[in-house]
Every structure is written in structure tokens, then in C-alpha cells.
Amino acid sequence: MAMRGRDQFLVCLTLLGVAFGAAAQSTVTLEVIKGSCYLQRANANSWEQVETKTALLHAGDRVRTASRAQAKLALQDGSTIELGPASVFLVDFLSESRFNFKLSFGRLKAWVKRAASRQLSVLTPTAVCAVRGTEFFIAVDRESGQTSAELYKGLLAVSDSKGNEAMLNPNERIEVSVEGLGNKMTIEEGRRQAQATMQNQGKDEARREVGLSMSKEQVQAAAAQEMKLAEYQQGKSLIDVFGNRVRLEQYIMRPAEDKFKLVVLNERQDRFDYFYYLGTFNKTLPNDLSVALTQMSGGLTQPEYYLAAYETGRSNLTDVIQENASGGHLVDVNNNTPSSDNVSLVLDPVTDQFRSLNQGESYWKTLFDNYAISFNGRTLLSWAPSQGPNIQAMNDVKYSYDGGSYDVVSDFPSSGLFHNRIRESYGSGVTAQWDSYIVSNEGEVAAVSDFGGVTTGTQYKGILLKWNYEQVITSSLFEGRKIDLVVEPKTLIQSGIIP
Amino acid sequence: MRKKIFCIPLFFTVVLLSLNNATAQQAEPSLEQAGWQDSSFVFAPNYYASFAGGQYFFAGDEAALSGNFYAAMSPAMKFSDQWSLVPVYTLNYKGTKQVTDLVGGGTLFQQSQDHAAVVKLVYRPNNRWSFKPSLGFKHEFLKETKDEKWGQGLFDYSKPSVGFEAEYIYKKPFAVRAAYDFYALNFVNYASLESRLGSDLSRELVGADVLDSVNHALSFGGSAGFSAWGHPFGLEASYGLTSRAFPEQKIVLNTGLYDAQERADLAHSASVSALTPIAKKEKFKLSGSVDLGFMFNNSNQNNYDASRAVFNENFYDYAAFSLTPAIRLLMGGSKKETQIVLASTLSRQDYASRRVQEAGGAYLSDAINLRTSIITFSIKRPIEEGFHLTMMGAWGESRSNMEHEKVYRYNYKTANYLFGFSYEY
Numbered sequence: 001m002a003m004r005g006r007d008q009f010l011v012c013l014t015l016l017g018v019a020f021g022a023a024a025q026s027t028v029t030l031e032v033i034k035g036s037c038y039l040q041r042a043n044a045n046s047w048e049q050v051e052t053k054t055a056l057l058h059a060g061d062r063v064r065t066a067s068r069a070q071a072k073l074a075l076q077d078g079s080t081i082e083l084g085p086a087s088v089f090l091v092d093f094l095s096e097s098r099f100n101f102k103l104s105f106g107r108l109k110a111w112v113k114r115a116a117s118r119q120l121s122v123l124t125p126t127a128v129c130a131v132r133g134t135e136f137f138i139a140v141d142r143e144s145g146q147t148s149a150e151l152y153k154g155l156l157a158v159s160d161s162k163g164n165e166a167m168l169n170p171n172e173r174i175e176v177s178v179e180g181l182g183n184k185m186t187i188e189e190g191r192r193q194a195q196a197t198m199q200n201q202g203k204d205e206a207r208r209e210v211g212l213s214m215s216k217e218q219v220q221a222a223a224a225q226e227m228k229l230a231e232y233q234q235g236k237s238l239i240d241v242f243g244n245r246v247r248l249e250q251y252i253m254r255p256a257e258d259k260f261k262l263v264v265l266n267e268r269q270d271r272f273d274y275f276y277y278l279g280t281f282n283k284t285l286p287n288d289l290s291v292a293l294t295q296m297s298g299g300l301t302q303p304e305y306y307l308a309a310y311e312t313g314r315s316n317l318t319d320v321i322q323e324n325a326s327g328g329h330l331v332d333v334n335n336n337t338p339s340s341d342n343v344s345l346v347l348d349p350v351t352d353q354f355r356s357l358n359q360g361e362s363y364w365k366t367l368f369d370n371y372a373i374s375f376n377g378r379t380l381l382s383w384a385p386s387q388g389p390n391i392q393a394m395n396d397v398k399y400s401y402d403g404g405s406y407d408v409v410s411d412f413p414s415s416g417l418f419h420n421r422i423r424e425s426y427g428s429g430v431t432a433q434w435d436s437y438i439v440s441n442e443g444e445v446a447a448v449s450d451f452g453g454v455t456t457g458t459q460y461k462g463i464l465l466k467w468n469y470e471q472v473i474t475s476s477l478f479e480g481r482k483i484d485l486v487v488e489p490k491t492l493i494q495s496g497i498i499p
Numbered sequence: 500m501r502k503k504i505f506c507i508p509l510f511f512t513v514v515l516l517s518l519n520n521a522t523a524q525q526a527e528p529s530l531e532q533a534g535w536q537d538s539s540f541v542f543a544p545n546y547y548a549s550f551a552g553g554q555y556f557f558a559g560d561e562a563a564l565s566g567n568f569y570a571a572m573s574p575a576m577k578f579s580d581q582w583s584l585v586p587v588y589t590l591n592y593k594g595t596k597q598v599t600d601l602v603g604g605g606t607l608f609q610q611s612q613d614h615a616a617v618v619k620l621v622y623r624p625n626n627r628w629s630f631k632p633s634l635g636f637k638h639e640f641l642k643e644t645k646d647e648k649w650g651q652g653l654f655d656y657s658k659p660s661v662g663f664e665a666e667y668i669y670k671k672p673f674a675v676r677a678a679y680d681f682y683a684l685n686f687v688n689y690a691s692l693e694s695r696l697g698s699d700l701s702r703e704l705v706g707a708d709v710l711d712s713v714n715h716a717l718s719f720g721g722s723a724g725f726s727a728w729g730h731p732f733g734l735e736a737s738y739g740l741t742s743r744a745f746p747e748q749k750i751v752l753n754t755g756l757y758d759a760q761e762r763a764d765l766a767h768s769a770s771v772s773a774l775t776p777i778a779k780k781e782k783f784k785l786s787g788s789v790d791l792g793f794m795f796n797n798s799n800q801n802n803y804d805a806s807r808a809v810f811n812e813n814f815y816d817y818a819a820f821s822l823t824p825a826i827r828l829l830m831g832g833s834k835k836e837t838q839i840v841l842a843s844t845l846s847r848q849d850y851a852s853r854r855v856q857e858a859g860g861a862y863l864s865d866a867i868n869l870r871t872s873i874i875t876f877s878i879k880r881p882i883e884e885g886f887h888l889t890m891m892g893a894w895g896e897s898r899s900n901m902e903h904e905k906v907y908r909y910n911y912k913t914a915n916y917l918f919g920f921s922y923e924y
Contacts, residue, residue, distance in 0.1 A: 067581060083536040084516070086580065102631065107535050115524045135530045152530040187533075202543025202583070205621075206575030209585045210545065211663075213617050216680065216718070219739060219768065220612075220658060224639070224684050227710045230815070234802070235906030245653065249692045250754035250805040253702055260543070262805055263700055265692040269646045274694070274909050276700060290808035304610040353859070355913055467905065488806045488905075 018238025028057040028073050028091055035069025035085070052108075061085075063205045065106065065333050075099060079112040092123070093419040104140035111135050114154065127176035130157040142239070147176040148194065150187045191407025194325035238486060240469065243246050246486050257284040258308075260292075264487050273316045282328075298333075299344065306330050306366045314485060319376055319478045327469075329390055334363045336392050343482075367391055380426055381406060388434075418446040432475040437489045439486070440465045536845065541577035545924070546570075551889060551919025553595050558911045565610075567592030583621040590614055594909040595915060612649075613639035617660075628667055635660040635682075644744040647810065656686045672733060675721040686710040704706030716741040735775040741766040748800070752812040755803040762800040764815065766788040769793045777826070793845075802853075809862055816851035831881075841886040846871050856903035870898045885923050892916045 005013035007347040030039070031054045038047040042060025057063065057073070063266045065071055065087045073081040073089075079099075084087050087106020095100070112120055112131050122138055125145030134154025140147050149158050150422055151168040160180045173190030175182035185193070185451060191232040231237055246266055253261040254277070254329060262273040282305065285292050295303035309326040321398040333341045334357070343363040345354050359361060369389050383397040391397055399406075405427035413421050418438035425431050438446040473483040552566040573587045592612040615637035623629045636659050641652035660682035668674040686708070694707035695699075708720070720737035744765040749757040774788040795818045802814035825842035848869040855865045873895040880888045899909035 062596070067579075106893060109530055109533065137533050150533070152533075198541050198577070199543050202541045202577045204543055205577075205583070206543050206585050207545050208575055208622065209575075209619055209631070210571070210573050210587050211586055212676075213585075213619060213635075214589075216615070216662070216678070217615060217637070218634075219718075219741075220640075220660065220680075220684075220714070220716075221637075222680055222742060223712070223714065223741070223743065223766075224654075224656050224658070225683070227686070227712075231654075231710075233907045236908070244646045245654070247692060251693065252704065252803065252805045252808065254756060255752060263693075267692050269651075272695070274696070274700065287534075288808070288810070293808045319884075362516075444797065 001428050004051045006252065010271050028075055028094065030057050030063060030071040031074065033070040033072055037068040037069050038064040038066075040064070045484065052470055061090045061091050063091075075113060077118065079110065082109040084108060084139075101329060103138055103140050106146070107139040107247055109135075109137050112312075124176070126160060126178055128158070128159045130365075145178065148190070149174055149176070150190065152187075174424060206239070235488075248486060250488070253421055254285075254288060254421055256280075258282070260289055264485065265413075266484070266486055268484075271484065273485050274313070275487060276311075276313045278311040278313075279307050281305050283306050296297050296366075298346075298363055300346070300362060300364070302364050306364075307368075309368070312334045314473065314483050316481060318484060318485045319475075319481055320354065321373065321375055321448045321483065323371070323373045323471060325368035327385075328366045329369075330364045332362045332368045333365045333367075333393075334361060338393060338395060340432070341393060362407045363399070367394070369397075371397075375430070375475050378402065378432060380424075380432070386461055401426055402430055414445065416448055418450075419450065432473065432474050432477075435472040435474075437470040437472075440467060543575045543577060545573040545575065546924040547921070549889065549919060551891070551917035553891075553914040553917035556914070557913045558908070559908075562595065566592075567595055567919075568592040581623050581624075585619040585621060586617070586620075586677060588614075588616045595917065608641040611639060613637060613743075616807075618643055627669065631664040631666070633660075635662070635663070635893050642683050651688060653688055653738045654686060657834075658684055672722050672724040676719070677719075678718045680716040680718070681716075682714050682716070684710075684712045684714065688815040688924035704749045704756055704759060706749060707798070709748040711744050711747060712743050714741055714743045730775045730777075732741035734913075735768050735770075735772045735916075737768075739766075749902070750799060751801045751803050751810075753801075753803075753812075755808070755810075757806065760799070762798065763824065764796055764798040764800075766797075767793075767795040783832060786827050788825050788827070788830075790821075790823040790825075792819075792823075794819040807860060807862070811853060812851040817848055817853075818851070819846060819848040835881045837881065838877075840875075840877045841913055842875050844871070844873040844875075855900050857903045858904070860903050860905070866902060868899060868903045871895050871899075878922070882920070887921045887923075889921055890918050 015185070016242040029347045030037070030050065030113060032050055037050045039050050039055060040047045040062040042058065047442060052254040063071060063073075065083050065085055067086045071083040071087055075081070081089075081101070084107035086406070088104040089103065089106070089108065092102050097118050099118070100123065101121070102123045104125070108122070110122070110131070111132050114132075114134075122129045124138065124140045124147040127141075127147040128147065129136070129147075129149055132155040132262035134156050135154070136146065136154075136156050139182075142193040148170065150154060150173045151170055151313060153170055156168040157165055158168060158174055158176060158181070159174050161178070162180050166174055166181050166184060168184065171187050173186050173187045174184050174196075175190070214371045231240075236248055238248055246268055249265040251263055253263060255261055256430065258281045260281075261276055261279065266273045279296065281292060295305045296307060306328065308328045310321040310323075310328070313324075314321040332483045333343055344357050346357060346363065362429065369391055370383070372379050374380060380398075380402040382400045383394075384400075385391050386396055386398040403426045407425040409423045410471075411421055420436045422434040422436075423431070424433070440446065467489065468486050469489045470484070470486045472485075474481075477499065521611060548568075548570040550566065550568050552564060554564055554640075555562045569589070571584060571589045575583065575585045577583045579676050588697050591611070592610075594610050615635065617633055617635035619631050619633040621629055635681065636657070638657045639650050641654050641751055642649060643652065643654070649652070660680055662678055662680035662682075664676055664678035666674060667674035689710050690707040691705065693702065693705045707777050709742050716739060718737060718739040720735070722733070724731060724733050726732065741764075742765060745762040745764075748762040750760045750762060752758050756774035759843050769827045770790065770792045771911065772788060772790045774786060776784065776786045778785040796816060798813065800813075800815050801813040802810065803809070807844060821844060823844045825840060828839040829836045830839070850867045853867045855863045857863060867882045873893060875892040875893040877889070882888055894912075894914045896907075896912045904910065
């Protein structure tokens with residue numbers, strides 16, 4: 001029996017109702033193409049990874065793709081949206097006549113079927129793209145929200161937050177920032193400009209990283225500068241009379257309880273020279289050596305510490321000059337005979353200044369019964385007591401010379417400069433020459449005028465302390481070599497080498 | 500016949516239109532072929548070079564005219580939003596000392612060149628965090644006397660380094676960062692003279708490479724922007740802590756001998772910089788800045804003055820402060836700006852225990868302090884795209900309560916000037 005009219009109407013209504021109901025329940029089908037995709041359902045707080053290959057999306061659902069993931073969204077009208085890597089996409093509103101989506105950041109491509117009765121729009125933080133049946137590409141910068149829209153087919157209306165609108169034709173691209181719409185241009189030109197912008201951004205980022213690296217480098221390099229500064233401040237690097245660098249090291253050794261050894265090392269580009277002074281005292285030395293050393297050259301009263309023996313060495317690692325003295329004992333040289341050994345100037349160890357002594361004022365010095373100086377193991381000069389130990393003056397010793405005789409000439413070969421030359425000749429034919437200079441740290445020989453014209457006495461020795469003492473020793477026994485030493489004069493004055 | 504004649508041009512027209520259409524269609528990009536990014540790879544190189552000639556003056560003496568050259572190359576690459584590589588190479592040659600090179604104070608003649616390379620990998624998992632491991636190497640060559648050749652400088656050094664930095668950028672300019680760096684300082688030509696001798700002339704425990712050190716450095720920094728008194732301010736602050744060990748430098752005892760313990764230093768550094776625009780017109784911009792710096796070094800090393808048999812405890816401990824106000828003037832349009840900078844640096848360094856010495860060398864009870872003041876003036880004028888003419892002058896003075904200047908000058912005046920040009924890409 002055929003359906004009556006009323007029943008047909010009810011079926012149509014039902015069918016229409018079903019149809020409308022189905023339309024009101026519009027969905028988007030999500031398909032994971034590659035990588036990891038995450039889904040946040042409407043009213044949910046958390047993201048869940050899409051485990052199945054497809055999922056149905058409803059209005060309010062949010063999709064996020066990982067950094068290398070891609071997804072496809074299929075709309076019921078046959079339109080397709082591809083979601084690129086690192087993107088966040090919201091299905092904002094779905095109905096039969098209107099699809100609203102939001103791209104928070106990331107990229108999408110869309111192939112939208114033309115339909116006069118349906119509106120599709122994509123919102124970004126800075127733009128609204130109203131689609132008129134088309135193929136288009138949208139990219140949104142995560143940080144700035146800047147939107148790039150490219151149209152491949154159809155028409156695309158793009159508007160900004162200020163209400164300005166531009167209509168894109170195929171092969172056109174436009175940028176939209178918080179400031180508003182940019183200019184339209186071809187896709188190729190737009191990508192070229194975007195590439196240049198990216199390159200400039202990349203350069204700015206790189207410049208910043210370079211700046212951070214350089215700042216750190218400056219701090220690290222300052223540490224090296226500080227090490228070098230300390231070496232200069234401690235006087236470990238000087239320049240000699242020939243303009244070459246001289247490295248200088250001075251230190252004290254303690255070979256025994258009653259002994260100390262001062263070692264001075266010099267190094268230049270092509271040579272190494274050293275000097276040492278080994279002193280043996282009359283008793284055990286204290287920890288603070290200065291107590292004993294300040295008494296070494298003598299004193300107005302009998303010093304508690306005095307040298308019983310000493311040994312010096314000068315060498316260029318091949319040739320050696322050695323002095324040995326023993327039998328040291330204290331003598332008041334200002335009240336013995338003769339008067340030729342009287343001391344008239346003394347270094348006050350407290351003030352580090354020289355002062356003159358009064359007539360008859362005692363001065364106790366150490367005299368040594370025995371002394372010998374040798375060059376490369378050959379004794380050239382020596383003395384021994386002529387009448388027994390404990391000499392009271394240098395008149396009480398007998399000298400011996402290599403070859404039986406000794407001649408010495410002293411002069412100042414460089415006029416006006418502190419350059420003293422002592423030439424020694426021995427009966428054996430051996431010769432030795434001692435060139436002594438007073439030099440600055442820059443290697444310049446001091447002029448007499450630098451000392452105010454003073455060449456002896458308190459003032460002279462006081463100024464001398466501010467300079468360096470260089471001694472160059474040559475000898476017929478050295479076969480053309482020399483010993484070349486730079487020493488602080490304080491060291492030599494204290495040890496008595498400079499009287 | 501007429502029909503044929505009419506059809507021939509029509510045929511060609513159709514063909515031409517079809518060809519044109521086909522060509523146009525081929526020229527039009529396809530969405531299917533469009534890449535996900537404008538480019539998956541960005542090459543972002545930075546190049547900089549400068550050359551300047553000038554003179555250096557010290558305590559009334561002048562050095563010969565010479566030149567300085569600096570070049571920096573950074574072929575930075577961005578592989579993706581997450582990964583970038585920033586390699587940097589710098590070459591720095593100085594034939595003319597500058598006022599800021601106050602080390603030694605006393606030598607007019609000095610040439611130096613250093614070569615440094617750093618490779619930094621930048622990983623950005625999101626738009627806030629970035630992680631940056633880096634590897635670096637630097638070698639500095641010095642010629643401080645006429646007899647020294649390149650590569651034979653006493654204080655030549657090499658510095659290999661490795662580091663890691665994490666940075667969090669909340670929103671530009673607000674950012675904080677923390678870093679750890681390990682680096683070694685190797686003075687390749689330096690060995691103590693004492694270490695070359697036998698036991699007869701050297702102390703027990705003597706070391707050879709006594710200047711070499713290994714360093715562990717932690718650093719923290721941050722930048723911010725804020726407004727105050729109607730002015731925007733840019734602020735940068737940093738703090739660094741370096742632990743420095745000297746494997747071959749033993750502690751000096753009050754007897755002048757060595758202890759088995761090695762030297763170890765702990766250095767602190769901190770700085771704060773503030774920058775603000777002062778005035779802005781169409782053709783000129785004036786801005787001001789102030790930098791404040793602080794350094795503190797704590798060391799367990801002492802010193803023994805053998806010539807005077809004096810023991811100096813805590814010889815390397817010091818605290819230093821510096822203040823650098825500066826103003827910068829930019830004149831001209833944004834494309835061709837002339838930059839003029841006037842800056843002054845005032846600094847003071849106080850040693851904790853290093854005693855003052857009189858002119859003759861006798862020790863006093865006060866501790867040494869160093870006070871320096873430097874004024875610099877520079878002009879940078881554009882010639883062409885990337886090219887600038889540069890001019891720089893500086894005057895500096897160092898003052899100290901230290902009177903013993905036989906081995907090192909503490910009190911002097913110095914100046915230098917440089918003229919040249921620079922190129923930047």
C-alpha cells in the first residue's frame with residue numbers, strides 16, 4: 001500500500017531533521033601523516049597524543065604538531081587542510097555554512113572547495129583570512145604573530161586588526177603584522193624578501209651570540225694578562241744593554257741550618273748565566289733570614305750573625321768563576337791597624353739609606369783568613385794568613401797569583417756613563433776583564449748625570465739601589481765566551497760584593 | 500581562400516595564447532610544491548674588518564708609527580627554527596699599544612697578534628629556551644723585544660676552551676643566562692729558569708710551567724628593560740666565578756722554600772651596565788650609559804723577595820672597582836649615521852697584603868693601591884655601505900702609592916691615537 005501524503009511529509013521532516021542534525025554535528029577528520037600530533041579536546045586542560053591514524057575533531061578541539069610532524073584535516077565538503085610542523089590549530093566553529101579555524105602559530109596549506117553557501121575563514125594573531133574557494137598557504141610566527149598568506153588559486157580576503165582588507169589574487173603574497181597589512185607582492189618576491197628578513201634576523205642573532213662569546217673571551221684573556229703583569233711587577237723580565245730580553249729569577253735556598261744560598265738566574269734569547277752566593281754563618285739561621293742578612297756586611301756593634309765562610313759562583317753553563325773564603329771572624333776595622341780599611345759609609349738596614357760614620361766609631365766587619373778565586377778550576381789569586389789564623393787586617397795575609405804576578409787597570413771607557421772596566425793580567429799570561437754597568441730596566445747605561453754627578457758615597461749608593469747592576473766577564477781562559485749577569489745591586493751590597 | 504587566410508592568424512593566435520597560458524601556468528607556483536618554510540636553511544654570515552694606524556706615547560716618549568688590524572668572520576648557519584651553528588674566527592694584530600694595554604707600562608715596543616676560533620651550537624626547543632654548547636681555541640703571539648721572533652714570545656699562550664650556556668628569554672629584552680666554561684691557559688714558551696737546573700741550584704718541588712692554569716668558570720647574566728623618570732633604560736648585569744688552579748706552581752713559604760700545596764685562586768667578577776636615550780631629534784640621537792665593574796681575587800700564593808729576604812703573604816689578593824660613564828651621539832639619517840663616543844673610565848685596585856716599597860725598595864706597612872683614569876674619544880663616519888672612517892684618541896694616567904718603580908712603572912701618563920677604516924657586513 002503506498003504512503004499517504006501526511007506520512008510522506010513526516011518522513012521528509014524526519015529526514016530533514018536528521019540532515020540538519022547531521023549538519024549541526026559537523027566534524028573534521030584529523031589524519032596523522034607523520035610524526036607526533038597531540039589533541040586537546042574542548043573543555044579539556046591537557047594534551048593527549050593521537051595514537052590512532054585518524055581522529056574526529058569537533059568545534060573547540062585543538063591540534064598541535066611536533067617539530068617534524070604533519071597532519072591532514074579533511075572537511076566534510078571535501079576541503080583539505082594540511083598542518084605543517086610545530087603548529088597549533090584550533091577548530092573554532094563548525095556549521096554547514098561556516099567553518100572558522102584559528103592558527104595560533106605554525107603553517108598550514110589549504111585546498112578549499114568552492115561553495116557559495118559556505119564561508120571559511122582562518123584567524124591568526126594578526127590577520128583574518130576569509131576564503132573564497134581557493135588553495136592557499138598561511139604561516140604564523142610564534143613569537144611576533146606575524147602572518148604570511150600566499151594564494152595559489154581562487155580568491156583570499158585578508159584583513160588586519162584595524163579593519164583594513166586586501167584581496168589576494170593567485171600568485172600573490174601578503175604579510176600582516178601588529179602594525180597592519182603589508183604590501184601585496186608575488187609569492188616568489190615575497191619568499192625572497194622573507195628569506196632576506198630571515199637572513200637579517202639570523203645575522204642579528206648570530207651577532208648577539210658572537211658578542212656574548214667575545215665578552216667571555218675578554219674575561220678569559222684578562223687572566224693571561226694578569227699572569228704576565230705579575231711577572232713584570234716582580235721584575236722577572238728586563239732588557240739588557242744590547243736591547244735583548246733578560247729573564248731574571250732570584251731565590252733563596254737553605255742547604256743546612258747555618259747556611260743560605262742566594263741564586264740569581266739570567267736568561268737571554270741565546271744564553272743562560274747564573275750567580276750564586278752560598279753563605280755559612282756562625283750559628284743556626286732563623287726562619288726570617290733578613291735578621292741575619294742585614295748583619296752580613298757588618299755593623300756598628302758586633303753582629304749576632306756573621307759569615308764564617310762563603311762561596312760564590314758565576315757561570316754561563318760552560319765557564320765558571322768561583323770564589324771561596326773561609327776562616328771568617330769579626331774585626332773592628334775602624335780601630336785596628338792600618339786605617340786604610342776603615343769604613344766611613346754604612347747602609348742602615350732599617351731606613352735602607354747610607355750614612356757617614358764618625359772618626360773612631362767602631363765598625364765590625366768579617367775578615368776571612370783564606371780566600372781564592374778560580375776561573376774554570378784554575379786558581380788565579382788567593383791569600384792565606386802570613387802569621388797564623390784570625391787576621392786583624394788584610395795586611396796580615398800573603399797573596400799568591402797565577403804565574404807569580406798580578407796587574408790590574410781600572411778605567412771608565414764610556415765617557416759620562418757608568419761603565420767601569422777592570423783589566424787583570426797574571427804572570428802566567430792569563431787575563432781577565434770585568435765590565436760593570438749600571439743599567440735601567442730598559443737596558444740603557446746610566447749616565448753620571450742620572451746620579452746628579454755623584455759617583456761615590458752615600459748618595460751614590462742610595463741612587464744605585466734604583467738601578468740594576470750588569471757585569472760582563474771575559475777571560476783568556478773562556479775561549480771567546482763571556483759571563484754576563486744582571487743582578488739587583490741590593491743583593492751585591494748586602495753580600496759585600498759591592499763595598 | 501578568404502576563410503583559410505582568416506584561419507591562419509587565428510590558429511597562431513590560439514597557439515600563442517595556449518603557449519602563453521602554458522608558460523604562465525608553468526611560471527605559477529604550486530601549493531603542492533610549496534615548502535613548509537620560506538627556507539629550511541639560512542646562511543647568515545657576519546664579517547667585520549678594521550685597520551688603523553697610529554702612535555703610542557708613554558711618559559713623554561713616543562713609539563714609532565704603526566698599525567693595528569682586526570678581522571672577525573662568523574659564517575653563521577640556521578638549519579631550522581631549533582638548530583643554528585655560529586662559528587667565529589677572529590684575528591687581532593696590534594702594532595701600536597693602546598692606553599688600555601697598561602700591562603708592564605714601560606715598554607714602547609710591542610707587537611701582538613692573536614687568533615681565536617669558537618664554534619657554538621644553538622639549540623632552541625621552543626621560543627623561550629636556548630642551549631648552547633661551544634668549543635674554542637685561541638693562540639696569542641707576542642713580540643715584546645726586538646730580538647724576539649713570532650712564535651718565540653716569552654708570554655705567548657694558547658687557550659683551549661669548552662663551554663655550555665643555557666638562556667631563557669622571557670620576552671625581549673628580558674633574558675637570563677647561566678654558563679659553565681672550562682679553559683686552560685698554556686704559556687707555550689715559558690718555563691721557570693730554576694726548573695732547568697740540578698738540585699744543587701734549585702729548590703725542592705720547583706715547577707717548570709708555573710704560569711699554566713686550568714680554569715673552571717661559572718657565569719650568570721641577565722638583561723632587562725624598564726622605564727624610570729620618563730626614560731626607557733636598558734640594563735645588563737653579570738656575575739662570574741672562576742676557580743683557577745696552577746698544577747706546577749707550589750706555594751712559597753716564609754722560609755723562601757716551596758710547600759707541596761699548589762697555588763689555587765678564586766676570582767669573582769661582577770658588572771652592571773645601564774643605557775638610556777637622552778635626546779632624540781630627526782637627525783641626531785644622544786644616549787648615555789654607565790658601566791660599573793668589580794673584581795676580587797683570592798689566592799693562597801705568597802711571595803718571597805730574595806734580594807731583601809722579605810716574605811709577602813697573600814701576594815695576589817686584590818679588589819678592583821671601575822666606573823665607565825659614556826655618551827654616544829648619532830648624527831645623520833638611519834642609513835648614514837656618524838657616531839661620536841666620549842667615555843671615561845675610572846678604576847682602582849687595592850691589594851690586600853702586597854706592601855708598598857720606598858724608592859730604594861724598603862718595605863713599608865701600607866698595602867699597594869693603583870688608580871687609573873682613562874678618557875677615550877672616537878668618531879665613526881660612514882663612507883659607503885658597510886665602510887666607515889674611524890678615528891680614536893685616548894689619554895690615560897696611572898697613579899699609585901708604590902714608590903719602588905725600578906722593575907715596573909706604577910706612576911705614568913700615556914696616550915695613543917689611531918686613524919683608519921672599518922668594514923662590516
